[in-house]
Amino acid sequence: MAKIVMRGNFSSKGIQYIINQLERYKTNLRQKAELLCRRLAETGQTVALQSINDSPLGKTITLRIEMSPKPDGCKAILVAAGQTKSNDFGVISTLLLVEFGAGIRLNSNENPKAGEFGMGVGTYPGQIHAFDQNGWYYWGKDEKWHHTYGTKATMPMYNASVAIRxxxxxxxxxxFQ
Structure with a gap:
């Protein structure tokens, strides 16, 4: 941001003039902080949407930006939510499948945050097929057998965080120019 110079004299009228300048500067600064938060969140949202759309499960994931003003600026959060799917082993969010993947054949490179969050290929409770190179079959809701290699991790939230940084x-x- 450019250097701001405020001028005035030390009369009551001059001091009021300086106060008014400071109030305008404060308002402008707050608006710019909110714009900065929004723009960075939108940058992340765009990248996350691209990654979500690269997955067949993408249509099960929603993405939104939550913004809230703070006394010292604002806060923006990029929020993603997936549908929950259940099987004989438990319940999982489709967002976790898209973020961290399932099945080693499609995910030879895991999400860099997988270890930090205890997620990733082979970490689903009760999993037995994550490391099957030939894939596996599952019984679908349509009452037919389906072959799969798992879910490729397109890492929408990780990629969004990288893009924002x-x-x-x-x-x-x-x-702030």
Whole structure:
């Protein structure tokens, strides 16, 4: 942001003039902080949507931005939610399947955050097929057998976080110029 110089004299009228300048600056700064939050969240949302759409399970995932003003600026959160699917072993969110993957054949490179969150290929409770190179069959709701190699991790939230971190400097420069 450019250097701001405020001028005025020390009369009551001059001091009021400086106070008014500071109030306008404060309002402008708050608006720019909100714009910065929104722009960074939208950057992440765009990248996450691309990754979500790269997965056959993408249509089961919703994405939204939650913004809230704070005394010192604002807070923006990119929120993703998947449908829950259940089988004989338990319940899982489709977002977790898309973020961390299932099946080693499609996921030789795991999500870099997998270990940190205890997620990833072969971590689903009761899993028995994650490392089958030839895939496996499951009984579908349509009462037919289906072959699968699992779910490829397209990592929407991880990719969104990388994009946001990569774009911070450029977006700050653009918003506060």
């Amino acid at each position: 990569t774009q911070v400097a450029a977006v700050v420069k653009e918003v």
